[in-house]
Amino acid sequence: MQIEIDPLSDVALYQQLRDRVVEGIAGGELRVGDQLAPVRTLAAQFGINIATVGKAYDLLRSEGLVRTNRTSGSVVARAPHDDAEGTGPAALEGVGAWDGSARDAWVRRLATVLAEGVAQGEQDAAITATVDATLHAFSASRQHANDERKSQGGSADEH
Amino acid sequence: MQIEIDPLSDVALYQQLRDRVVEGIAGGELRVGDQLAPVRTLAAQFGINIATVGKAYDLLRSEGLVRTNRTSGSVVARAPHDDAEGTGPAALEGVGAWDGSARDAWVRRLATVLAEGVAQGEQDAAITATVDATLHAFSASRQHANDERKSQGGSADEH
């Protein structure tokens, strides 16, 4: 998976890294068991500090999205709920659903973002359309990534 | 409007204030022309610094949500798009729709939050349901606030 970050953004570097990985999982570019690039590799790739990458991985681990085995690196630990298709050898590892309070916090955060759109005069229909389009983009991307794997068993992370 | 903030939250105080005002506008508790509490009043109410409240107002102004006339205080400058009902003497002031790039940034932020839910295994249907419920809560709240105004012409901000 190709990650890009913007050093000029007002969003913290480690936060951007974390966001890209989350989006990668949502979009299917990163699937359960996939290896994440070593902290040193990512740090060198972006010319940033190892500790910054480590902090991003720290965050992802605390969110239960990746699991890390000290010597073998970090791997994706959670997958989007794919309602369609039996996905043959899927569910390599237990998903485990996230913590209730974590979900509550997520709902709160979602509500705040939605309130922003509403306050700015965005119509409800326009908002739901944007949400639907975004979710559909994710599932379509997952579908596409799925097909890729079937034709060529490639790794998601060339480093 | 009754605002509450959590000094123990990891979210910055000025950000919380800004979020509450945004949600107030989305929920109709704050409407176009409504006066916001003076910075000194809010600062005293929460036992925080004037500059902190000023920063929140600064943010809201830069987002075009409030307009400020140096001596008369800050007032709400933007209203949710109410698709239903003629709302009689509504649209007291021009709404003006937000900047295109600002909207793009909002869509990006929304996508990141949605990705988080998807990555955590939340089903698309569950997400859209949450979004719909949140949007409905806002519009219902607006409706309610609207009725309140009709029966008793109260100010939104008693200070």
Added chain:
DNA sequence: GCAGTTGTACTATAACTACCAGTACAAGCG
């Protein structure tokens, strides 16, 4: 004009965060 209110600007300080640099270590793999 005067008193009061409003948002804003300024300085200065303390605490915390983000990021960096370098080094070091424990644990597993080949």
Added chain:
DNA sequence: CGCTTGTACTGGTAGTTATAGTACAACTGC
């Protein structure tokens, strides 16, 4: 053993958050 892995540590720089206190320009009401 050599290599890679994540992690931990110290130390430093810069920026942000929040504080305190003072001050000012502009408008309202008397």
